[in-house]
Amino acid sequence: MRLLTLIFILNICTFSYGQSIILQNVNIIDLINDKIIPNQSLEIRGSRIYKIHKGSFKGTRDDQVINLKSKFIIPGLIDSHTHIEHSAYWDNSSPYNPPRKNMVALLKHALFGGITTIREMACDARVMGELSRAAKIGTIESPDIFYPSLFADPRFFADPRADAIALGETPGEVSWVRSIDENTNYAQIVAAAKGNGSTALKLYALLNPTQIKSIVAEAHKQDLKVWAHAYTQFAKPSEIIESGVNSISHAPLLMYEYGTGNRLSTYPDDDKILQNIFEKMRQNKVSFDPTLFIYDMLKGDDRSKIAAAITQKAHEAGVQIIAGTDSISAYQDFDLPHLHSEIEYYVTYCNFSNIEALKTATINAAISLGLEAEIGSIEENKTANLIVLDKNPLDNIKNTRAIHFVMKNGNIYKK
Numbered sequence: 001m002r003l004l005t006l007i008f009i010l011n012i013c014t015f016s017y018g019q020s021i022i023l024q025n026v027n028i029i030d031l032i033n034d035k036i037i038p039n040q041s042l043e044i045r046g047s048r049i050y051k052i053h054k055g056s057f058k059g060t061r062d063d064q065v066i067n068l069k070s071k072f073i074i075p076g077l078i079d080s081h082t083h084i085e086h087s088a089y090w091d092n093s094s095p096y097n098p099p100r101k102n103m104v105a106l107l108k109h110a111l112f113g114g115i116t117t118i119r120e121m122a123c124d125a126r127v128m129g130e131l132s133r134a135a136k137i138g139t140i141e142s143p144d145i146f147y148p149s150l151f152a153d154p155r156f157f158a159d160p161r162a163d164a165i166a167l168g169e170t171p172g173e174v175s176w177v178r179s180i181d182e183n184t185n186y187a188q189i190v191a192a193a194k195g196n197g198s199t200a201l202k203l204y205a206l207l208n209p210t211q212i213k214s215i216v217a218e219a220h221k222q223d224l225k226v227w228a229h230a231y232t233q234f235a236k237p238s239e240i241i242e243s244g245v246n247s248i249s250h251a252p253l254l255m256y257e258y259g260t261g262n263r264l265s266t267y268p269d270d271d272k273i274l275q276n277i278f279e280k281m282r283q284n285k286v287s288f289d290p291t292l293f294i295y296d297m298l299k300g301d302d303r304s305k306i307a308a309a310i311t312q313k314a315h316e317a318g319v320q321i322i323a324g325t326d327s328i329s330a331y332q333d334f335d336l337p338h339l340h341s342e343i344e345y346y347v348t349y350c351n352f353s354n355i356e357a358l359k360t361a362t363i364n365a366a367i368s369l370g371l372e373a374e375i376g377s378i379e380e381n382k383t384a385n386l387i388v389l390d391k392n393p394l395d396n397i398k399n400t401r402a403i404h405f406v407m408k409n410g411n412i413y414k415k
Contacts, residue, residue: 020045021410022059023386026068028052029393031075031363031377034355036394042073044384047409052380071404072392074358075377076116076385078365079143079339081249081289081324084131085123085165097124097167103131107142109329112415113337114400116385116408117375118328119365120147121227121249122204124165125176125196132197141413146200146369148227149176149193151215153206153234180211186218194222199369200246203228209239216244225370231256241280247322247368248281251290251307251314265302267309274310278317287322287368288314292345293338294326308349315350322368323360340401347397354397384410 021044028037041057043050051057059065088098088106110118120128128147135142154172156162157179162171172179175192193201201219203212203226212235216226225246230237230253237257240248257273268274281288290311295304315321323346329337343361346352352360366376374383386407391399405414 020050020059020063021412022057022063022065023073023388024058024065024067024069025056026388027070027072027392028378029072029074029355029358031355031359032379036072036392042378042384042386044407044410047383049378049380049382049384052378068388068404072389072399073378074387074389074393074400075362075375076143076387076406076408077114077339077361077400078117078119078323078369078376079110079115079325079328079337079361080119080247080287080322080365080368081291081326082118082120082328083122083326084118084120084145084328085127087328087330097127097164100127100131103127104140104142106329107131107135107140107145110337111141111143111408112403112406112413113329113335113340114387114403114406115143115328115337115339116406117365117369117371118143118145119227119324119369120145121324121326122150122161122165122202123147123176124167125149125198129197138409138411143408147198148200148202149178149196149198150202150204151178151180151189151207152204154179154181156205159205180207180215184211186214187222190215190218190222190224194224198224200225200227202226203232203240203245205229205232206234207232208234209243212240212243212245220244230254237277238280241277241284241286244284245286247287247289249289249291249324250326251288251292251310252295252303254310255306265306267306267313271313274313275317278314278319281314282318282320285320287320287364289322289324290314291324291326291342292349293342296341296345297327308345311346312350315346315352315356320364320367321346321360322365323357336401336403340398343400344397354394357397358393358400384408 023042041053088102132145134140157172175196228245230248295307323342325338343357346357363376366372388404391402393399
C-alpha cells in the first residue's frame with residue numbers, strides 16, 4: 001500500500017513539473033497597461049503561461065529554453081469576422097462547399113500568419129463543428145474557431161448562399177440557418193443552435209426590431225451571444241443596438257440610420273445622428289466590427305472612405321473596435337492573412353495609435369467573445385497564444401508581419 005502511495009505521489013510530481021518552454025529575454029507588449037516590459041522570460045507549462053519572470057530565467061535542465069533577446073512578443077491575433085467556407089479555394093468538383101483539404105490549408109495559413117482565434121460569421125455548423133473540434137485537440141494546424149447559427153427572414157432563403165451552408169437539407173429548417181416568422185418558438189430554436197456547437201447567433205436579413213429583441217432576450221437567457229449586421233432592412237442600426245446585441249458588423253451600414261432611400265455616400269458635416277449611434281454603442285457595450293479590408297478591396301467604391309471615417313469617429317467616441325476582415329485570407333496570393341492589413345488601416349486611415357490598433361485584434365476581440373480571462377493579453381495563467389516578432393510593432397504597425405514564430409496553446413508553429 002505504501003509503495004502504491006509513493007508511485008501515486010511520484011506521478012503527481014511528474015505531471016505537475018514536466019518540461020516547460022522558457023521564452024527568455026523577450027520584450028512583452030503589455031496591452032493592459034499600454035507599455036513595453038523589457039527583458040522578461042515567459043515560463044510556458046502545457047497550454048498556459050505559468051509564470052512571467054524578470055530577466056533571464058533559465059528554468060530546469062529539462063526545460064526547453066529559447067533565447068529571444070531583442071525580439072518582441074504580442075498576444076495571438078483574433079480575426080473577428082471570417083468566412084472560411086467562402087474564402088477557401090473552390091474547385092469544379094465542389095460547387096457549393098470547398099473541399100475540406102482547402103479549408104484546412106486556409107486555416108493553417110491563418111495560424112502560421114499569427115491568427116490563433118477566429119470568429120466565423122456564417123457557416124455550415126456540421127463542417128465548422130468538426131473543424132473547430134479538430135483545431136481544439138490539435139489534429140489540424142488551425143486557429144481556435146467560434147461560430148454562430150444564422151437567423152433570417154424566410155425571404156432570405158432564396159439566396160444561393162443559404163443552399164451552400166445547408167447542403168443536403170432545407171435552408172431555413174435546420175438549426176444553423178434558421179427561418180424566423182410569427183410562429184417561431186424562440187426558446188426551441190436557440191436551444192437547437194446551442195446544441196450544434198454555436199457560441200452565438202448571427203442576425204441577418206429582413207428581421208424586424210420585435211423579432212430581434214425576442215431573439216436577443218432568449219439567446220442571453222441561454223448564454224449565447226448575438227452578433228448582427230448593423231442594418232437588417234427592417235431594423236435600423238439604433239434599433240439593433242438597443243436590442244442588446246453584443247456586436248455589429250460593417251461600418252457603412254450605419255449610414256442607414258439616415259433612411260433607406262438616401263444612404264449617404266460621404267460622412268456628414270453634421271454627424272449628430274451618428275454620434276448618437278456611437279453613444280448608444282458605448283453605453284450598451286456593443287462591439288463594432290467595421291471590416292475595412294473588404295471595402296478597401298472594392299476599388300472605386302465610396303464605401304471604403306466612409307467606412308474609414310465612421311471607424312475613426314466611433315473610436316474617438318469610445319466605441320470598442322474589433323478587427324475583422326470578412327475574408328480571412330486568399331492563401332494562394334497573400335503571404336499573410338488579411339488581418340494584418342485591417343490593423344494597418346486603423347492606423348493609416350483612422351488615426352489609431354499602434355497600440356490601439358493592436359488591441360482591436362487582441363484584448364478587445366477577446367472581450368467581445370467573452371474570453372478575456374483566457375486570451376487577448378500576455379498574463380500569467382492565460383492560454384499561451386502568442387506571436388514572437390523580430391521588430392517592434394509599436395514603432396511601426398507593419399511590424400506585426402515580422403513573425404519569428406507563433407505559439408498556440410503552448411505549441412510552436414514556425415515557417
